[in-house]
Amino acid sequence: MTTVTMTVNGKSVSADVEPNTLLVQFIREHLRLTGTHVGCDTSQCGACTVHVNGSSAKSCTMLAVQADGADVTTIEGLANGDQLHPMQEAFKENHGLQCGFCTPGMIMSAVDLVNRNPNPSEETIREELEGNICRCTGYHNIVKSVKAASENMGG
Amino acid sequence: MSVENGIGASVKRKEDQRFITGNGNYLDDINKLGQTYGYFLRSPHAFAKIKSINLDAAKAAPGVVDIFTGADMAADGIGGLICGWGITSKDGSPHVAPPHPCLAVDTVKHVGDQVAFVVAESVAEAKNAAELIEVDYEELQSVTDVSKALAAGAPQVHEEAPGNQCYDWELGDKEAVDAAFANAAHVTKMDLVNNRLAPNPMEPRAALGEYDPGTGEYTLHTTSQNPHVARLILSAFVAVAPEHKLRVIAPDVGGGFGSKIFVYAEETTTIWASKKVGRPIKWTADRSEAFLTDAHGRDHATHAEMAFDGDGHILGFRVSTKANMGAYLSTFASAVPTYLYATLLNGQYKMPCIYAEVQAAFTNTTPVDAYRGAGRPEATYVVERMMERAARDMNMDPTDLRMKNFIQPDAYPYETPVIMTYDSGDYPLTMNTAKGMIDYEGFAARKAKSEANGKLRGIGSAAYIEACGIAPSAAVGSLGAGVGLWESAEVRFNPTGSVTVFTGSHSHGQGHETTFAQLIADKLGVPFDSVEVVHGDTTKVPFGMGTYGSRSLAVGGSAIVKAADKVVEKAKKIAAHLMEASADDIEHEHGVFSIAGTDKQLTIGEIAFAAYVPHNYPEDLEPGLAENAFYDPLNFTFPAGTHIAEVEIDPNTGIVDVVDWAAADDFGNIINPMIVEGQVHGGVAQGIGQALLEGVVYDDDSGQLLTGSYMDYCMPRADDLPNFKVEATNTPCPSNPLGVKGCGEAGAIAAPAALMNAITDALGHEIDMPATPEKVWRAAQNA
Numbered sequence: 001m002t003t004v005t006m007t008v009n010g011k012s013v014s015a016d017v018e019p020n021t022l023l024v025q026f027i028r029e030h031l032r033l034t035g036t037h038v039g040c041d042t043s044q045c046g047a048c049t050v051h052v053n054g055s056s057a058k059s060c061t062m063l064a065v066q067a068d069g070a071d072v073t074t075i076e077g078l079a080n081g082d083q084l085h086p087m088q089e090a091f092k093e094n095h096g097l098q099c100g101f102c103t104p105g106m107i108m109s110a111v112d113l114v115n116r117n118p119n120p121s122e123e124t125i126r127e128e129l130e131g132n133i134c135r136c137t138g139y140h141n142i143v144k145s146v147k148a149a150s151e152n153m154g155g
Numbered sequence: 156m157s158v159e160n161g162i163g164a165s166v167k168r169k170e171d172q173r174f175i176t177g178n179g180n181y182l183d184d185i186n187k188l189g190q191t192y193g194y195f196l197r198s199p200h201a202f203a204k205i206k207s208i209n210l211d212a213a214k215a216a217p218g219v220v221d222i223f224t225g226a227d228m229a230a231d232g233i234g235g236l237i238c239g240w241g242i243t244s245k246d247g248s249p250h251v252a253p254p255h256p257c258l259a260v261d262t263v264k265h266v267g268d269q270v271a272f273v274v275a276e277s278v279a280e281a282k283n284a285a286e287l288i289e290v291d292y293e294e295l296q297s298v299t300d301v302s303k304a305l306a307a308g309a310p311q312v313h314e315e316a317p318g319n320q321c322y323d324w325e326l327g328d329k330e331a332v333d334a335a336f337a338n339a340a341h342v343t344k345m346d347l348v349n350n351r352l353a354p355n356p357m358e359p360r361a362a363l364g365e366y367d368p369g370t371g372e373y374t375l376h377t378t379s380q381n382p383h384v385a386r387l388i389l390s391a392f393v394a395v396a397p398e399h400k401l402r403v404i405a406p407d408v409g410g411g412f413g414s415k416i417f418v419y420a421e422e423t424t425t426i427w428a429s430k431k432v433g434r435p436i437k438w439t440a441d442r443s444e445a446f447l448t449d450a451h452g453r454d455h456a457t458h459a460e461m462a463f464d465g466d467g468h469i470l471g472f473r474v475s476t477k478a479n480m481g482a483y484l485s486t487f488a489s490a491v492p493t494y495l496y497a498t499l500l501n502g503q504y505k506m507p508c509i510y511a512e513v514q515a516a517f518t519n520t521t522p523v524d525a526y527r528g529a530g531r532p533e534a535t536y537v538v539e540r541m542m543e544r545a546a547r548d549m550n551m552d553p554t555d556l557r558m559k560n561f562i563q564p565d566a567y568p569y570e571t572p573v574i575m576t577y578d579s580g581d582y583p584l585t586m587n588t589a590k591g592m593i594d595y596e597g598f599a600a601r602k603a604k605s606e607a608n609g610k611l612r613g614i615g616s617a618a619y620i621e622a623c624g625i626a627p628s629a630a631v632g633s634l635g636a637g638v639g640l641w642e643s644a645e646v647r648f649n650p651t652g653s654v655t656v657f658t659g660s661h662s663h664g665q666g667h668e669t670t671f672a673q674l675i676a677d678k679l680g681v682p683f684d685s686v687e688v689v690h691g692d693t694t695k696v697p698f699g700m701g702t703y704g705s706r707s708l709a710v711g712g713s714a715i716v717k718a719a720d721k722v723v724e725k726a727k728k729i730a731a732h733l734m735e736a737s738a739d740d741i742e743h744e745h746g747v748f749s750i751a752g753t754d755k756q757l758t759i760g761e762i763a764f765a766a767y768v769p770h771n772y773p774e775d776l777e778p779g780l781a782e783n784a785f786y787d788p789l790n791f792t793f794p795a796g797t798h799i800a801e802v803e804i805d806p807n808t809g810i811v812d813v814v815d816w817a818a819a820d821d822f823g824n825i826i827n828p829m830i831v832e833g834q835v836h837g838g839v840a841q842g843i844g845q846a847l848l849e850g851v852v853y854d855d856d857s858g859q860l861l862t863g864s865y866m867d868y869c870m871p872r873a874d875d876l877p878n879f880k881v882e883a884t885n886t887p888c889p890s891n892p893l894g895v896k897g898c899g900e901a902g903a904i905a906a907p908a909a910l911m912n913a914i915t916d917a918l919g920h921e922i923d924m925p926a927t928p929e930k931v932w933r934a935a936q937n938a
Contacts, residue, residue, distance in 0.1 A: 033177070035177015035179070038359075038441075039359070039409075039442065040441075041442045042865050045865060075177035078176075091175050092167055095832075099409045122878075125873070126874040130872050133865070135357050136357075136833075136837045138840030138841075138876055142873065143873065143878070
């Protein structure tokens with residue numbers, strides 16, 4: 001067992017974990033933050049995307065111990081109280097989700113995308129979302145959501 | 156008077172709030188006190204005899220609670236999995252349905268077949284213990300290809316199925332078709348492969364079983380599109396528990412696309428074993444298991460011939476299909492290549508006669524069953540590739556050939572030669588709409604421009620039809636279905652005027668909580684936010700047949716409307732009493748009950764309160780305002796439309812760029828246009844996936860699955876797809892009270908044919924799906 005300490009959604013958390021515990025397992029099983037999902041076992045689908053020190057990361061590709069000391073944000077920590085993040089708002093307004101399973105990871109990737117590209121073109125959005133698979137929407141409304149959010153995020 | 160958030164409004168979805176904030180409640184998010192974890196040891200071989208299984212070392216491993224094999228289940232009287240639709244072969248014999256045990260008994264028949272179930276304190280410990288199970292296999296030669304399985308001398312997958320044949324079925328008039336071909340001026344022939352697909356809802360399947368020794372009740376949480384159907388099968392056929400002692404809950408489910416209709420070995424074993432170990436057991440598939448065990452889709456090999464007269468009118472259609480069933484017959488597998496396929500081979504056309512024969516075969520592969528569209532995409536693929544090819548053979552514009560043969564808008568009801576009676580439609584209108592959307596007439600100029608840039612450009616159409624709103628019980632019963640396909644609903648007013656709607660339909664992305672609330676807001680005048688839709692729990696919802704075949708609104712929604720109508724009838728009696736009038740004089744509109752010709756009125760909220768606080772109330776009327784309804788459809792519904800794809804191909808790379816997409820669909824009346832458009836987008840994306848990227852591949856010799864992860868099976872990404880142009884036309888469905896037809900599968904049905912027609916137009920060569928860069932590049936070298 002190894003002790004890990006990190007900040008998750010603004011709160012300091014600490015736990016003893018097996019060294020091979022993935023960050024996503026730590027988030028889901030130790031912290032019971034189940035908004036971060038697991039959709040594959042090869043780091044392709046992106047359903048587990050969170051922010052680590054402000055950048056998006058697939059939490060299935062990181063060990064919890066690698067996030068020791070890090071500042072982690074999950075989908076549960078994105079809204080400011082009842083005030084949805086503009087990206088969350090945009091996904092709702094533009095029907096950017098159907099079954100909702102890929103949505104947390106998609107939103108976390110999209111927020112990072114817009115943070116890095118404040119005014120992304122459709123082509124950029126499509127390219128940048130390559131690491132997040134959605135089976136429901138055909139991406140049409142996801143792209144629309146991200147574009148709309150980028151405008152509301154001050155891009 | 157229109158109602159806020161009522162029928163026809165693109166209301167934002169109720170369910171989104173929980174999903175965008177990470178508060179969804181998917182199966183793996185649920186945990187129970189004292190929970191253990193299940194893991195399946197699976198066959199590494201495509202076909203092998205099990206000579207022995209030694210569990211000693213595994214049972215002694217850390218954290219192991221217990222380990223079960225097929226012998227344990229058999230000893231407990233747990234039956235195998237069943238197929239719920241009986242198909243009768245040409246010779247009158249019933250289809251062959253070999254035993255399908257949840258855990259293999261003496262043989263394994265596909266890679267991934269379940270061999271043992273390990274229950275441990277953690278997933279890691281269960282996996283570690285599984286590695287210590289010693290299974291002595293005697294490997295056998297396998298067969299995975301459907302044509303090879305049906306050839307003489309093929310390995311025999313089941314003793315019960317000589318020649319690997321499940322059935323050899325036919326539909327239509329062979330003699331009439333032979334005569335039509337004898338008189339034909341032109342005959343077009345094609346061999347077509349409909350590639351095998353892995354459904355891949357983003358949430359992997361999972362199950363959480365628990366047994367309460369105090370009540371004797373089992374509770375199974377499972378990723379199901381139809382929890383009541385799962386309960387019925389697990390109770391009546393598998394004998395896990397009596398129906399009244401089995402509660403099945405399907406919570407938030409992360410996509411299904413058909414693959415979560417079926418009752419699988421994993422949830423069956425999990426719920427059974429939970430009583431054996433006396434603790435809850437959770438099993439969650441990883442993606443690799445999903446590829447190995449989620450029922451696959453399609454996998455047809457077809458030869459088709461179409462006869463035309465000298466003017467391009469269809470004279471007859473002859474189709475011969477080999478359908479791969481996989482290693483076992485899945486829950487509705489037998490119906491997919493027969494009654495969901497051949498009955499749609501008439502397409503949108505006046506076809507005087509059709510003859511179809513379908514040979515279904517067992518192979519050493521994952522079972523094949525319904526996947527988005529289920530039989531109807533396969534039918535559309537055959538009909539629409541044939542139409543396009545025939546037009547090219549006869550030097551006609553493919554849209555002109557279709558136009559010439561369309562059933563006309565005044566011809567309904569229209570009886571086809573393959574069972575179906577089409578009820579409504581306007582096929583010329585949807586085709587012309589799609590052509591306008593994509594500027595069909597301007598294609599030649601765009602093609603010239605592409606060619607000037609060294610690119611190939613193609614355009615292709617698919618005029619599809621589907622039979623949805625599945626299904627009239629008597630009709631499907633006469634065709635072999637083992638169940639009725641009605642739907643049930645309850646509309647329950649609470650004393651404070653809010654409404655809870657219970658529906659047997661199940662939402663796993665479709666947005667029922669929103670669409671069904673719109674129905675109630677519209678019919679009963681209750682604010683949208685005061686309507687709660689409850690689904691997915693056999694204890695809460697009276698009954699249900701679930702969601703598949705684009706049936707939720709046409710069948711489930713109609714049941715809700717029927718229940719709402721009953722509420723209105725009762726409310727009229729209460730209103731009449733309260734306003735001292737005759738019930739016959741009460742008029743109702745959107746929840747307001749008034750006496751004709753006066754200004755006296757009551758709202759449904761006031762009436763609901765009176766119904767629960769019946770101090771001043773009709774003597775002969777029961778208190779309360781809650782009504783149940785069952786709805787059994789009168790006919791299938793027939794959504795139809797035209798999709799047109801335009802592609803540009805780089806002959807140097809073989810990469811197909813889908814540059815434009817026009818979808819003109821007739822779904823009848825539409826409740827929420829935003830949701831309907833989203834369904835079309837998603838369906839088209841899956842269809843494009845099939846045509847360009849996806850395909851399950853088995854190694855021909857070893858029977859190993861070569862496409863077992865997202866590294867090998869190419870899922871459509873955002874940058875593989877275009878924006879879609881989507882428009883709706885409307886001929887209301889005459890057979891249900893909402894006039895709706897269903898929209899969930901249309902895109903997946905139309906898209907593969909449209910896209911392959913565009914690609915073959917560009918290349919001037921026929922190629923099979925998926926049109927991967929390599930295949931396209933090779934064809935482009937000869938273009």
